[in-house]
Amino acid sequence: MKIYVQTDIEGVAGFCFRENRSNQSYENIRHRYRMYRLLTGEVNAAVKAAFDAGATDVVVNDNHGTGYNIIFEELDPRCRIVHGRNCSGPHWLPFLDSSFDAMILIGMHAMGGTPKAIIPHSKWEVNDGQLYLSEGSMAAAIAGDFGVPTVMMSGDDKVAAEIGEKIIDIEQVVVKQAISPYQACSMIPARACAEIAEGVKRGLARRSSIAPYKIPGPVKLNLLDSISHAPPLIHQGETVTADSINEAFMNFERAMEWTEFDLENLVEGYSFP
Ligand SMILES: [Zn+2]
Numbered sequence: 001m002k003i004y005v006q007t008d009i010e011g012v013a014g015f016c017f018r019e020n021r022s023n024q025s026y027e028n029i030r031h032r033y034r035m036y037r038l039l040t041g042e043v044n045a046a047v048k049a050a051f052d053a054g055a056t057d058v059v060v061n062d063n064h065g066t067g068y069n070i071i072f073e074e075l076d077p078r079c080r081i082v083h084g085r086n087c088s089g090p091h092w093l094p095f096l097d098s099s100f101d102a103m104i105l106i107g108m109h110a111m112g113g114t115p116k117a118i119i120p121h122s123k124w125e126v127n128d129g130q131l132y133l134s135e136g137s138m139a140a141a142i143a144g145d146f147g148v149p150t151v152m153m154s155g156d157d158k159v160a161a162e163i164g165e166k167i168i169d170i171e172q173v174v175v176k177q178a179i180s181p182y183q184a185c186s187m188i189p190a191r192a193c194a195e196i197a198e199g200v201k202r203g204l205a206r207r208s209s210i211a212p213y214k215i216p217g218p219v220k221l222n223l224l225d226s227i228s229h230a231p232p233l234i235h236q237g238e239t240v241t242a243d244s245i246n247e248a249f250m251n252f253e254r255a256m257e258w259t260e261f262d263l264e265n266l267v268e269g270y271s272f273p
Pocket of ligand 1: 008009010063064065
């Protein structure tokens, strides 16, 4: 059984401030490292539970910001992790294909403009607004194109409401209740990790009865966001049309200046991150 674990940091228990990578103060660096540890704990809980449930291959995608957040030396050594500069490889979700048996979403956040959500951003507009997707439901839809069901998600109550409406049978672990854009009521990390482990086991046990999340093509797609992520959210590029959500997503992303898919050679030498 092959499992894909898509991760983000904003929906992890205990996280309620937007990451600030340019602040070099001791307090900020210490805070960021602490958040990385919380993310690592939740991801590891999901990985271990997947292997306990019979997985033979677990691929983790470190997908927040730099793509280099998870403290991988603390992960279960049976998994593999995709990390490094996001969107410099072939896909936003590298290696995901129809050979996977299930997708798991850890640390998801609400889409841009969601009231009282923690760090809401990215609002995918499908078919001129007939449907809107968060990053989490977009990952589920891309997996759906490959026939892969998304069986479990964790995050705050706002993103859980959105994804739960789209994937009725998904297992959900709400690790925090967002009570303002800047305040949440979180589970304590040990409890969040235990609940995530149970959620993964339940989701994988029911995977054959959870349908892949499919968005029928052709698909029109655009992204609503703003520099601060605060409303008003505006279109971030030209609307693209494609036969599938996966193709539409990649066509849209490739046109964005922040992406550099399919890099083969160094562009600006070496840098970290
Ligand atoms: Zn993120």
